[in-house]
Amino acid sequence: MIAVPERLVRFIQDHDSFVIAGHKEPDGDCIGSCLAMASFLRRIGKQVQLVSAGPFKRIEIREYEPLFGTAAVPEALSGSACVLILDCSNAGRTGDVASSFEGLPHAIIDHHATNDASGPVDFVESASPATTLLVQSIIEAIAGSVTPEEAELLFFGLCTDTGFFRHLDDKSAESFACASRLVAAGANPKKTFARMNGGKSYESRILVARILTRMNRWYDGKLVISWENLEDTQEFGLEGRDSDILYQxxxxxxxxxxxxxxxxxxxxxxxxxxxxxDRVDVSIVASAFGGGGHRQASGLSIAGTIDELIPRFVESFASQFPGVEP
Ligand SMILES: [Mn+2]
Structure with a gap:
């Protein structure tokens, strides 16, 4: 069991109305965390508003978009209100929705390595492979167990951030114990896998092929870089994107x-x-350009063009491959 801060438990118990927000460009961990938390809060009698800045680009989360508002409605909050910010290294990661709940007390619940949140009720565990595990711990700490619906949502998030357990190592017994409780409560691994990995369009596979043919290698083949340009987006749309299979x-x-x-x-x-x-820490490289994330998976939004940026990224990896020529 991951220990939940007592102050966060009291924070949840002491408030009546909750705004729940995850990061912009949500993924399965973000959405699964938000929806499971909302379900839990509602069943213990709390009022909940779900908000997301979107866009819901990933096919596997698209069905949930209608459940999220694009801004918090303060007039609709009754009693004492607060905000739960999930799967975000800071409140700003929620995007355009942040201004709609400014001023309300908030708790950040997150697992990003680059998170430096230090609020009195924040719950940050960078060792946790998914935010859903933290949400599961909160639900189990307060209510004892998760419902079948919550189990499914939490399992979906855990599978998203662990690449269906591929990224977990020999220190992950606790994560598997949590997963086991989710399956006991009704999550179905086979169905979750099919939902996360099936249903892709023919065109999206062509795009994967195209990006693969553009690969270039540096540092004796240790670093591979490829790219996707505006023409690709015009031709295939955002729906065609499937980073996970590319990385795999x-x-x-x-x-x-x-x-x-x-x-x-x-x-x-x-x-x-x-x-x-394993060895390479990409959060160091991403942070150097203003991004962030985890040791093994990070991201960045940056001004520039593909041709300008690639040489800069190659150079910045020198610290990760000491003694190897680019
Ligand atoms: Mn996450």
Whole structure:
């Protein structure tokens, strides 16, 4: 069991109305955490508003978009109100929705390595592979157990952030114990896997192929970088994107230790995904450019073009591959 701060338990018990917000560009961990927390709070008699800045780009979370508002409605909050910020290293990560709940007391519940939140009721565990595990701990601490619906949502989030347990190592017994309780409560691994990995379009596989053919290697093949440009987005749309399978395929190449995928989002801006295996800490590289995340998975939004940015990323990996020429 992950120990839940007593002050957070009291914070939840002492408030009547909750705004729940996750990060912009939500993923399964973010959405699963928000929805399971909302379900739990409602069943203990609390009032809940779910908000998200979106966009809901990933197919596997799209069905949940209608459950989220685009701003908190303060007039609709009754009694003492507060905000739970989930799966975010800071309140700003919630995006445009943040201004709608400014001024309300909040608790940050998160597992990002780059989180430096230090509020009196914040619950930050960078050792936890998913925020859903922290939400599960909160529900179990207060209510004893999760409902079948909550179990499914929490399992979905855990599977998202662990790559269906692929990223867990020999220190992960606790995560598997939590997963076991979720399955006992009604989560179905087989169905969750099919939901997360099936249903892709033919075109999205063509896009994966295209990005693979653009790979370049540096540092004796330890670093692989590829990219996606505005024309690709025009042709395939955001729906075509499937980073997870791309990273999986590139990680399976012998000798690869780090991967960077650069996406030109507008004429002047790129988003960047970083992944690594074992030794390399990509959160250091992402942080150097203003991004953040985890040791093995980080992200970044940055001004610039693909051609300008790639040489800068290559250079910054020198610290991760000491003694190896780019
Ligand atoms: Mn997460």
């Amino acid at each position: 395929l590139i990680q399976s190449i012998a000798g690869v230790e780090a991967i960077v995928i650069v996406r030109q989002e507008t004429e002047t801006n790129c988003t960047v995904g970083f992944r690594s295996l």
